[in-house]
Amino acid sequence: MKTKTLELKHWILPLLLGVILLFANCEREPLVEEELNVSNTEEEDVITKEKKKYLEEKGYDLINIDIDIIDIDWCSIVPNLSGYYYANDGGHYYVRHINNKIYWFGEHPSGIWANVFTGTISGKTITGDFYDVPKGRIAGSGSLTLRVGCFGSGFTKVSGNNFGGSVWTKAILPTNLPRPRSAGFGVRNDFNDITGKWIGNDGGHYYIRQIGNRVIWFGEHSFTSGRPAWANIAWGSRFYSQLWLDWIDVPKGNTNSAGGILRGFVEEPNYISLGHNTGGFGGSKLWR
Incomplete structure (x- = not known):
């Protein structure tokens, strides 16, 4: 039984x-x-x-x-692509489109990666390069080719094997965006490598990446209601102690400057001075 x-x-x-x-x-x-x-x-x-x-x-x-x-044949039209996009890699992407140039800052909410992209659009094809910055923990870079969807509804990746995302969809900006965090990678006390997190005398958090003589950054400041007051990217070159950069706001923040130029000097291993700035850039000193 x-x-x-x-x-x-x-x-x-x-x-x-x-x-x-x-x-x-x-x-x-x-x-x-x-x-x-x-x-x-x-x-x-x-x-x-x-x-x-x-x-x-x-x-x-x-x-x-x-x-x-x-x-109207909407799919034949490419409108201004500026705005917020979410992607199938779980990332937030803040895209800026000016003339034939495309810029973005992308980040995963977990902090595993963050990147800056600069490229050119021709017809419905975007080509450019991305660089991971130390707001994330991954330090990669590479080229991307993207195809614009019907009336700018999003992008799809055509090529870029070392980039995770492949589908971007235009959406409404979330109410709470990822806040500043410690550097995911970088160094200190190294005059020859400025990779790391820097704080500006404008209160900004700047995540700078140096690859050879190439310099890229993402900066943001003063979160209010889940969104920074401003957010920008910069890209350019380093020649010995001199920095020659261009910058532009991205729509993670509330400001919408078309940007300008930045000229700086690596004065000490953990100190950069900025001068001859245009486009309304406020900071003049950065400390690591």
Whole structure:
């Protein structure tokens, strides 16, 4: 009798577990569908807003016209691509598009990686280079080629084997963005290598990467309501102690400067002075 009871328990327990999992999956499926619908709705809302903005710039009277009946081949148009994008690598990307230039700062909320991209757009193709900066822990770099989606709805990666993301989707900027953190890599007390985290006399946190004579940074300052007051990238070269950089704001922050030039000097291993700045750049001293 005991043997039969034990055999019965061996059959009942797996059966009960299977029923529980079945109901759990049944409960989960609507939630997954709902999450996907929210994501799709968000994407559609962003693109609709961009279409309205484009038509207003072209002089259309949107009060009396339904954009859905306007005969336009939207997929043939590449609008200004500036804005926030999320990607299938889990990253936040803050993109700036000026003339035929594309810039971004990308970061993973966990802090595992952060990168700066500078490139050129021709038609619907973007080509350029990315450089990891020490707001993350990975120190990579390489080239990327991207294809712009229908009416700037996002990008897809055409080439770039050492870059994780492959699909970017334009979306609404989240309310809470990743805050400043300690450097994920870098050095101190090294006059010949300025890679690391620096603090400016403007209160900014600057994550600088030096590769040979190439210099790239991401800077941000003063979070309010989950977003920095300003955020910028800089890129350029180092010649001995001199820094020759260009900079531009990216839309992680609230400012929207078209940027300018920066000229600096590595005065000491952990001290940089900045001068002859244009475009409204405020900082003049950085300490590591």
